[in-house]
Amino acid sequence: MASPEKYESHEYDVLVIGAGGAGLRAAIEASAQGVKTALVCKSLLGKAHTVMAEGGIAAALGNVYPEDNWKVHFRDTMRGGKLLNNWRMAQIHAQEAPDRVRELEDWGALFDRTKDGLILQRDFGGHRYARLAHVGDRTGLEMIRTLQQHAVHKGIDVYMECSIERLLKDGEKICGAFGYWRESGKFVLFKCKAVVLATGGGGRAWKITSNSWEYNGNGITLALDAGGDLSDIEMVQFHPTGMVWPPSVRGILVTEGVRGDGGTLKNSPGERFMFNYIPEFFKAETAETEQEADAWYEDKKNRRTPDLLPRDEVARAINAEVKAGRGTPHGGVYLDIASRRPAEYIKRRLPSMYHQFKELADVDITREPMEVGPTCHYFMGGVRVVADTTATTIPGLFAAGEVAAGLHGANRLGGNSLSDLVVFGRRAGLYAAEYAKAFRGAVTVDVGQLEFIERQLLAPFTTHSGENPFAIHADLQECMHNLVGIIRTEAELKEALDKIAKFKQRLQKVHVGGNRQYNPGWHMALDLYSMLTVSEAVTLAAIERKESRGGHTRDDYPKTDPKFGKVNIVVRKQHGQLSVAQEALPDIPEDLKKIIEDQQ
């Protein structure tokens, strides 16, 4: 029997895991509700993935186009998501985003301005009006710093460089979380009434990705292991424009703002190929010729250029062009803003893109086109939640931001992620606090289980030799990139499942040297468990969805199937095994259906 004093231990009402936009906003809200709140993050505060968001935060403020309102934003989000979205989440998101953006301003954010001194908004793919509040091309930095400073001044306890490895339950409900300090490798126990997951996605399992090391599906795995449901986890977004050259920067994000501000895509013969890839679904609102598209840049009353179709469409088009032999020397396509916009404009609107290409690729984007190609970017699917409260199927567990499923359906529009973070981050904090306040009885943690978890987590040190964790990771990335990428087939997906099963066996034999103090080899060995779990979940769900829709394209089922438009693919863990089911989407109320169908 372990003594409770064996582990460093802390007690809170609400524990927020993850300190990107969603986690920070959740912690701020929970704390404002008067409950004792802690924020745990794997990196230093302010380094989470939100900091890398570039283009902007979508909200129908109507500052540039007074015609814009929540209904149009709702419609764009649903259509962009190929109607697989949870309608209620899309409605809440569109309605609340403007207040959340103005709130950031109340907390000190400095967005770019219109001539009248209001928040300026820019064009992005799939949004009918210029809608993205932004700060040049570093909006995420502005957002995370604003939230970070606000949280710090609210006196929220922050545990930095601390990785949570297991959620703890007392019967059916959450009672805590267990993890380790990265610095010392020592274990730490958090007892709490409620947990908010704000841990992001899992793109790090793919080889070409815009995601950092933190994106290992950790939170998705925590929920799955605790008995939560995943929804539409097969929906992985490949951002159409990542850097392709040189090899060491392959996958680093090139903001959609480049196209929003006038950049166009061209193949190696110099053709603007996007006109050949306009799907029926978006025909009515998309320009058909170059002349028509060029007119849109001058007057937004014209139909939009197909360069700004939703990301899934553009990523597939680029993929097809490269496969057809019309790619650039390094296997991408050209993204050209230099021939439309003057150098000063580009440097002012896209300073970090200018800097990034100049420093890392020796390319001056004010004079030459960029080479770009798809990069694994975002999980639309994730932990299944209740729209209004962000509650998962486990009492006491809430989820917000990329880790949660529903808002984006089969494909996320650019700019809707940052707004998702603050809209649902706030709700997660609010409802987690309410849950904690209503909680009766004591929070009890069975300390006996912790010793078992400790042995599991320390296993990589007990072997004398064995697999290199970084080698398993590289093989997994290769597998997911080749077999579970933009275009999928049943045969390849099944091959991936076999490989993942072998990686799991290799993980059993993983060995790390050195000690527990700040040891990346050990961290990687632990992260692999999450990455393999999430990879398996994505692959299983991808096999189940026998159609093509949004981020999920099946070569063997190339059409969208209305039957699959009515279901979520749900993955859960039962008796240690992942299982897959199809479950009905909630019906959209008639008045909202009318908004979606409206073509005007």
Add this chain to the structure above:
Amino acid sequence: MANRLVSVRVWRGDRTGGAFQEYRVLAEEGMVVLDVIHDIQRTRANDLAVRWNCKAGKCGSCSAEINGKPRLMCMTRMNLFKSDELITVAPMKTFPIIRDLVTDVSFNYEKAKAIPAFKPKPKEPDGTRRMYQEDIDRGQEFHKCIECFLCQNVCHVIRDHEDNKKYFAGPRFFVRLAALEMHPLDNNDRRALMKEKAGLGFCNITKCCTEVCPEQIHITDNAITPLKERLVDAYYDPLARLFKRVRLFLS
């Protein structure tokens, strides 16, 4: 640049001590120093400790001293070095070592807590907040800061004098203070803090911080100097002092 073998010396160790260890690494086209460190980590030293996140100069995690110069590892191209040049990668000197290239930067997070928060003026009568681009250009320059702490690391006030840390916030937080002080909507007063606790007076404007800033923020000219002027106006302006006395007398 063709692929070539390079020699890299990386500091390995912890609080109790350590030494440089040399690795021969293949530098491929386009590689940055962080790629080289990762390559060593993947293939030869799984436990080589290093912080990183975005790998694109946006998060400020991978700060180090490369051939003696404070830089971000992810933005330092290998072709910067001559083909036979020995490359030395060391942790930031101003902060205590945790392990290898990872240092304890908690000093900065403590200083951040001490700065009085943003306090906005009331909204306009129509419920909006109006600010004009020309009024926020300077603030936006300061908001570019990615908190890499290279400016803190290079600042000799704390780099060479551990004792000063208690009384000195450092360039990063002068930039933060300047951003707040010049924010068109802010209403808070931070002059006492700047004078007494942040130690603005310690800075003798040698501009070392400006030189190492990867975001090219003009830390000295645009943040520190105007703050110093503000303090002079507030505390040492003889006319203002006379005015205060007269007011006191009249009341």
